[in-house]
Amino acid sequence: MKKQRTKNSIQHPFSPIIYPNSKILILGSFPSVISRENDFYYGNSKNRFWKVLGLIFDKDFISLSNEEKVNALKELHIALYDVVYSCTIDNSSDSSIEDVVYADIPSLIENTEINHIYCNGKKAYALLLKAYPMYKDRTVLLPSTSPANAAWNIDRLFEKWKELKLH
Template identity: 50%
Template sequence: MEPITVQHTFSPIFDKNSRLLILGTVPSVKSRENDFYYGHPQNRFWKLIAILCGEKTPVTKEEKTEMLLRHGIALYDVVERCTIVGSSDSSIKDVVPVDLTPILEQTGNIPIFANGATAEKLYRKYLFPKTGISAVKLPSTSPANAAWSLSRLEEAWREAMEPYLG
């Protein structure tokens, strides 16, 4: 598979009531096809967030967006544009980071959580110098992170995020 240049094409999810921000790396092939975050059916993100929020797993983009906003969760990615092979975070090169200014201007300096090690590493390299807010690295919800069961993910994410969930 050849590397391709991808451009982030969907907007961040946030409003003035957002109390925490979750950042992924860059939309996967399936997410780009679906034009929405965490579009791969095996990615556990939506199931996990629903558990943490005490809700049923949302299905539509609208249900997902409404659940996040209802619970004060902002969602975006670190990478605006990059070169990538398929959906492989380890292949990411030529990074152009997103601009978090519109989110942070509206929400203030809210806690930032990185969905996986690559998201945290890229955030630290490209965005931390601009924001001054350290990101908490959480285990990835990706199906590639099969070593982490849903219950282990829930435990780790809940411990980190519980003070901010509404």
């Protein structure tokens, strides 16, 4: 017998990391169960986000505390948030996201220097362009750093994600 899955309606549990001098915005779709439990972005140790960022900017993000990660992002002029403010979701499955309330991205970036938006994975990209098609010209789809994206090893992720350093 197949295990019954339960979808839960959840509001985004933490604030965006953004500053007036932010130049790049990285958007995920919605925090995973483990990230929500750890109360921080990419809190699953199997997600390669912090490792890839560390390779790009020659910084050991893995060993940093959450506060130190926030400070490092500020120094790098990188903002971090998710496209979805609230939704119904089954565990951490992007494909199960429904009943979406979008994050107010225009207000979020209004008083910043953000010119480039990078989406961590196809779901974030599709949702962003559905809600805010006016950002298409300044948005780049990057392969997901999620452990579910096993086809992309750390070297391949680095090759695509290093574009962040150009801005």
